[in-house]
Amino acid sequence: MTSGRSLAGGIALILVVMGVAIAIERFRDGTYRLAEPPQDALSVTSNTAVGRLSLGFRVLNADLYWIRALQYYGGVQRAHHEGRRSNEAGPEYGSLFSFLDLATSLDPLFNIAYRFGAIFLSEPAPAGPGRPDLAIQLLNKGLAARPDKWEYMQDIGFVHYWWNHDYKAAAEAFEKASQIPNAPWWLRSLAASTLARGGDRRSSRIMWTVLAQSSDNDWLRNSAARSLLQLDALDAIDALQKVVATHRERAGVPLTWQGLIRAGALRSIPADPTGTAYDLTPDGKVRLGAASSLAPLPQEPPAAPAS
Amino acid sequence: MNATLWIAVNVFRESVRDKVLYNLVVFAILMMGASYLIGQLTAGQDIKIIKDLGLAAIAVFGLFIAVFIGIQLVSKEVERRSIYSMLAKPIRRPQLVLGKYLGLVLTLAVNVGVMVAAFYAVLAYMRWTAPPAVLDALDGPALDPRMLKAVVLIFGQLAIVTAIALFFSTFSSPILSASFTLGIYVAGHFSADLRNFDQVIDSAVAQAVARGLYWVLPNLASFDVKAQVVHAVPVPNGYVALTLGYGAAYVAALLTLAAVIFSRRDFK
Numbered sequence: 001m002t003s004g005r006s007l008a009g010g011i012a013l014i015l016v017v018m019g020v021a022i023a024i025e026r027f028r029d030g031t032y033r034l035a036e037p038p039q040d041a042l043s044v045t046s047n048t049a050v051g052r053l054s055l056g057f058r059v060l061n062a063d064l065y066w067i068r069a070l071q072y073y074g075g076v077q078r079a080h081h082e083g084r085r086s087n088e089a090g091p092e093y094g095s096l097f098s099f100l101d102l103a104t105s106l107d108p109l110f111n112i113a114y115r116f117g118a119i120f121l122s123e124p125a126p127a128g129p130g131r132p133d134l135a136i137q138l139l140n141k142g143l144a145a146r147p148d149k150w151e152y153m154q155d156i157g158f159v160h161y162w163w164n165h166d167y168k169a170a171a172e173a174f175e176k177a178s179q180i181p182n183a184p185w186w187l188r189s190l191a192a193s194t195l196a197r198g199g200d201r202r203s204s205r206i207m208w209t210v211l212a213q214s215s216d217n218d219w220l221r222n223s224a225a226r227s228l229l230q231l232d233a234l235d236a237i238d239a240l241q242k243v244v245a246t247h248r249e250r251a252g253v254p255l256t257w258q259g260l261i262r263a264g265a266l267r268s269i270p271a272d273p274t275g276t277a278y279d280l281t282p283d284g285k286v287r288l289g290a291a292s293s294l295a296p297l298p299q300e301p302p303a304a305p306a307s
Numbered sequence: 308m309n310a311t312l313w314i315a316v317n318v319f320r321e322s323v324r325d326k327v328l329y330n331l332v333v334f335a336i337l338m339m340g341a342s343y344l345i346g347q348l349t350a351g352q353d354i355k356i357i358k359d360l361g362l363a364a365i366a367v368f369g370l371f372i373a374v375f376i377g378i379q380l381v382s383k384e385v386e387r388r389s390i391y392s393m394l395a396k397p398i399r400r401p402q403l404v405l406g407k408y409l410g411l412v413l414t415l416a417v418n419v420g421v422m423v424a425a426f427y428a429v430l431a432y433m434r435w436t437a438p439p440a441v442l443d444a445l446d447g448p449a450l451d452p453r454m455l456k457a458v459v460l461i462f463g464q465l466a467i468v469t470a471i472a473l474f475f476s477t478f479s480s481p482i483l484s485a486s487f488t489l490g491i492y493v494a495g496h497f498s499a500d501l502r503n504f505d506q507v508i509d510s511a512v513a514q515a516v517a518r519g520l521y522w523v524l525p526n527l528a529s530f531d532v533k534a535q536v537v538h539a540v541p542v543p544n545g546y547v548a549l550t551l552g553y554g555a556a557y558v559a560a561l562l563t564l565a566a567v568i569f570s571r572r573d574f575k
Contacts, residue, residue, distance in 0.1 A: 055496045056464075056531040060363040063356045067345075109538040111446070112352055221440070 047105035054106060062107030069099035069113070073120050073128075080126040093129035096120060100138055104145075111149070114142035118155050119223060122163045124296060132163040153177035154187060161194060161207065162227075162298060171195035186210060205231050229273040230294050237297075240270055240278060240286040248284055255284050310398045311406040318410020319417075322376060327414060330368050331421050337364060338429045354433050354441065354449050355537060361426040362457055362533045368422065369415055369465040370492070376414070377472025378484035380407040381569065390574055401566035404473065408562055411469050419462050423455070447539030456547050457536040463554040464530035468492055470561040471525070477569040494520075495527030525557055 054061040076092055100117035104110050118135035120128050136159055142152045157173030160166045174191035177183055190210065193203050205228065212224035244255060247265045257269045257280055269277050276292040288295050322328070341360055345353045381404070384390040393403065427450060434442065434449035442449060471491050475484035501524070504517035529550055532542045 052497070055493060056366060056528065056533070057363050059534040059537060060359045063352075063359050066352065067356075107534060109446070109534065109540070112444070 047102055050102055051106055059107045062103045062110055062113075065099055065103040065106065066110065066113050069096065069103060069117070069120075072096060072099060077127065092125070096129055097131065097134045097138070101141075104138065104141060108141075108145035111142075111146075114139055114152055115155055115220065118159060119220075122159050124163075127296070130163075132159045135159045135163075148180060148182070150177045150180035150183035150187070153180060154183075157190075157194070158207065158211070162204070167194055201231060201234065226294070227298075230297055233272045233288060233292075233294050234297060236270065236272065237278065237286045237288070244280065244284050244286060255280055255282070310396075311402045311409065314398070314403060314406025315409035315413060318380070318407055319413045322411070322414040325376075327372060327376065328418065328421075330372065331418065331425070334364060334368055334422050335425045338425055342429050342433055354430065354437060354445055357429060357433060358454065358537045359533065361422075361429070362454065362461070362537070365419060365422045365426065365458060366461045366464070366533075369419055369461065370468060372415060372418060373411070373465045373468040374472050374485055374488050374492075376411055377469045378476050378481045378488060380411060380473050381476040382479075382481050382484070385574070394574065400570045404477065404562060404566045404569050408470060408473050408558075411473070412466055415462065415465050415469065419458065419465070423458050446537070451536070451539065453539065453542070454536045456542050457533050460530040460532055460547060460550060463551050464527055467495075467525050467527065467530075467554050467557055467561075470558040470565075474561045474565040474568075477565045478572065491524065492527065495525045496531075498524055498526040498528055526553070530554070 050061065050065075051058060073093070073096060096117075100113055100121070103113045104117070107113075117138050121135040121138065122128065122130070122132045124130035136156055139152045139156045139159070142149060146152070153173055154177045157170045157177060160173055161170035164170075171191045171194040174187050174194055178185075178187035178191060190207060193206065208224045208227045208231065212221050212228060243260065243265050247260055247263060248255060257266065257277075260266045260280075261268065271277050272288060272292050272294055274293050276289040276294075279287045279289050281287065288297055338357070338361060342353065342357050345356050345360070381390075384393065394400070398406075430449050437449070447453065468488065472484060472488045475487045479487065498521055501517045501521035504521075505514045508514060508517075532546075534540075535542050
């Protein structure tokens, strides 16, 4: 009985003291907010050094660097969404490639680190560092480790197509991917259509549809689905631009969506596939709404015809 | 032989009394906690990372048991002076060394066995809850039995580490034994560098020393096939068998040396 009471008393004391500690911590955090100095996301940048320090735990260390890459990428993106600069020394996303390079050096078979990494690296600001060259470098590293992975060569083609607008290089990459054993049959036709109609929004749609349907990963599928929505938005903007141009020629008045609705040109304020209203600038240009999750839209070559 | 087995069983019983098996609870909590947290963090790579983490945790938990119990196997008996009563019985000293070793290896086997069961249980749960697309993206099945090859080799590595710890325990203090054992564990992962030393240095003497160290130090890196099994890269049975054979020979050499040293020790 006595020992039971002393145990209960001990547990109660622990709870009280822990409660006091948490209360003090909360009070301190609410009262004093110290500015954090900019810091380097990476403390060790040598693949060799990290590999040696890992002893028999290289792949686990690769996982940790992969998680750090995701947190780092997400952290910089979140800082952008919140309208502040990330707490990082040096250029934004400047350490992203190093994280991915370390993860894939420690585990050269880390499939998703190559594929996601290439997407992260290719995205232009503010969604990414806008470094398709590093994306291709990472994918080539993956191919050196796994020459049987036609997906990496396909991804190289995507980067050339979508971000470099180098349709010849994209077609070559798709062609090379199609020659890798077990590659799907449609890569060869993708190579041909890319060469014939490079930059065409229709061929872009074919590519993203293929990726959305063939990818074995939710994130890649979602990324492809988002790109398809971006293409829908581009189509809608082109159509709206024609409406605006027609109305402007007829009426020649300062343009607003309400004005176009009153004139019978539109039934309601047009919205993109995510439901965010398009913006109409005073000089008559239709743009994606600032709050749209589809922003930024991909840049198309000047000569690309709308589908 | 009966005396050896009697000692081995007693070492196992003592480890149970010392609550060594409590580490299994920690392992289970680690695996379950990690499986939840990692799912939030890793963009569909949770099963791959749980495989990596589980195999690494089995190796680390086993390493701690092998080192921190192995270094006390003999020294504790000397410190407690219970060695006198043991040596008064009809037990030969080599039998004592072998019995102590087998007892700790048995403890490790039970630990590793339970950890493997918990590891596969967590993977089974993750496989059950994972969307088909995530399972398709894995290099190998979630419950890939080929991962057992890595576990077998981890166990082989732990058997060597136990023999190293026991060897030092026969003539050194626990702190020094732990330092030496962990030092050899680290050096054992750099054996490939020792083998390739001649490519970075011209001195023939240094090359000979490095080559000698390469043969003398245990090649622990060869027991590490965790990356291969997680990515479903084939690990031939012959490789596993030869590596285990190498390990058995190395353990036999260490135990013989330990028995010789222990037989020559004067406890008067």
